[in-house]
Amino acid sequence: MVLLSDWQAFVLAVRDMFLHSPNTTRYTMKYKRQSAELTLKVTDNVTCLKYRATNPAELKNVERLGHAFMQWTLQPSSASKNLPFDFLPSGTSESAPSQREGKPRRRRRGA
Known part of the structure; x- marks a missing residue:
């Protein structure tokens, strides 16, 4: 079991774990009320990764x-190289889209 303290590394x-074994990778969350600590655990039955979030901003x-994990599980296995990965700070991910996709938002008049 590997406990990672850096969010980006986690x-x-x-x-990488999901790319290697998409059919067996799963994650769980556990909240400890007394210490106000949320623990994320991701495993594929061979490797186990853990991350502890204590700051409310990390939620x-x-x-x-x-959300990304759910998107990854719904993607066909042929598209596994292009997993959506757009929630890290810019410069970290190569496959993150540079602009927001979809229709541009309309501005309200008088605002």
């Missing part, structure tokens, strides 16, 4: 990782 290791990253 996310990159999780992505947004945890939510984004869960």
Whole structure:
């Protein structure tokens, strides 16, 4: 079991684990109320990665990782090289889109 203290290293290791074995990789979350600590555990039955989030600001990253994990599981196996990976700071990910995709938002008048 590997306990990682750096969020970026944890996310990159999780992505590599998912690329290596997408059918067996899973994650769990556990919250300890007394110490206000959220523990993320990702495993593929061979390797186990853990990350402990103690800062409430890190919860947004945890939510984004869960969303990305769901996107990865819904992708066909032929597209595994192009996994969506757009929640790290810029300069960290090569496959992150540079612009927001979809329709541009309309501005309200008078605002």
